Amino acid sequence: DGGITQSPKYLFRKEGQNVTLSCEQNLNHDAMYWYRQDPGQGLRLIYYSQIVNDFQKGDIAEGYSVSREKKESFPLTVTSAQKNPTAFYLCASGGVAKNIQYFGAGTRLSVL
Amino acid sequence: EDQVTQSPEALRLQEGESSSLNCSYTVSGLRGLFWYRQDPGKGPEFLFTLYSAGEEKEKERLKATLTKKESFLHITAPKPEDSATYLCAVQANSGYSTLTFGKGTMLLVSP
Numbered sequence: 001d002g003g004i005t006q007s008p009k010y011l012f013r014k015e016g017q018n019v020t021l022s023c024e025q026n027l028n029h030d031a032m033y034w035y036r037q038d039p040g041q042g043l044r045l046i047y048y049s050q051i052v053n054d055f056q057k058g059d060i061a062e063g064y065s066v067s068r069e070k071k072e073s074f075p076l077t078v079t080s081a082q083k084n085p086t087a088f089y090l091c092a093s094g095g096v097a098k099n100i101q102y103f104g105a106g107t108r109l110s111v112l
Numbered sequence: 113e114d115q116v117t118q119s120p121e122a123l124r125l126q127e128g129e130s131s132s133l134n135c136s137y138t139v140s141g142l143r144g145l146f147w148y149r150q151d152p153g154k155g156p157e158f159l160f161t162l163y164s165a166g167e168e169k170e171k172e173r174l175k176a177t178l179t180k181k182e183s184f185l186h187i188t189a190p191k192p193e194d195s196a197t198y199l200c201a202v203q204a205n206s207g208y209s210t211l212t213f214g215k216g217t218m219l220l221v222s223p
Contacts, residue, residue, distance in 0.1 A: 006155075033210070042116070042199070042213040043156075050208060058210065090155050099144065099203055101211060103155035 003027065006091050006104035012112050013078065013085060021076045021107045023091035032074035033092040033101060036060060043090065049074055078109065086111050114139045116214035118200050124220045125190055133185040133217045135200030143205040145183050147176050150197045150216070159198075190221045 004025045013019045025032065031050050035043040045058030049068040063082025068074055074093075078085045088108050092101040115138045125131055137145065144163050148156035160169045162178040169176050173194065175186040185198055197218045201211040 004155075040215065042215045043201075043211075044213075045210055048210060088153075092155075099209075099211070100146070100158060100161055102158060103148075105155050106153070108153075 004091060004093055004102060004104035006089075006107050008107060009105070011107055011109045013109060014112050016080045018077055018079050019109070021078070021089055021091075021109070023074045023076065023104060024072055025074075025091075025093040025104075026072060027093055027102065028071075029093035029095055029102075030071070031094050031099075031101075032068070033094070034058075034064070034066065034074070034076045035090045035092065037088040037090060037106075046076065046089075085109055114202060114204055114212040116200055116202055116212055118198075118214035118217050120217060121215070122218040122220070124222065125187075127191055127221055127223050128189045130186070130188045130190070132187070133198055133219070135183040135185070135214060136181060137183070137200075137202045139202050139204045139212070141205035143203045143209060145178055146201040146203070146211065147183070147185055148199040148201070150199055152197075156199055187219070190219075192221045192223050195219055195221045 007022045033048040034046040044060050046064050047066040049055035065077045090106050091104045094101040117136045119134045147159040150156040160176040165180045167178050173188050177184045197216040199216045201213040
């Protein structure tokens with residue numbers, strides 16, 4: 001099946017720990033995105049990538065890092081510098097031309 | 113700065129009671145306006161894209177319309193399975209532009 005796979009579904013982070021959220025797509029899309037969603041809030045853009053080996057900061061990039069070594073993969077690391085990481089994280093991919101973004105099922109991150 | 117405001121924040125309807133959700137936007141030239149549906153604990157599901165004022169798109173009981181300042185998502189004779197949060201997003205017409213999302217309208221349809 002074509003789609004976007006995020007893992008894990010649930011993740012717990014200890015103080016001072018870095019954690020990595022996985023996002024894989026088999027839609028052959030060039031662009032990939034990471035969003036954060038908090039209760040009652042809209043989606044806020046963390047990072048995005050238009051092509052392999054290139055990515056740009058979104059509106060709330062502080063405390064996060066990404067890599068784009070393969071077209072299919074765009075992992076997000078939540079570093080210990082992110083002091084309020086508890087949120088629902090969504091990965092999306094899309095064609096560059098029309099920019100319709102298709103989303104994964106999300107990862108819910110909580111702090112222990 | 114691009115802005116998207118959705119109203120109401122929450123809407124409760126009886127099954128079969130038609131209504132509309134509003135998405136007002138401010139953008140420096142609109143490339144596209146997007147509607148998504150999001151069920152609790154899941155990722156948003158793409159519904160429609162509208163590109164120019166006057167455009168309309170339909171899917172089952174949903175119809176999206178677009179003016180120069182706002183978009184409406186009309187829900188005709190809703191069913192309980194239409195209960196979800198509906199998100200609106202805009203893309204500006206400037207180079208490579210990302211999406212700006214509203215906070216969404218939470219719709220609950222009671223049987």
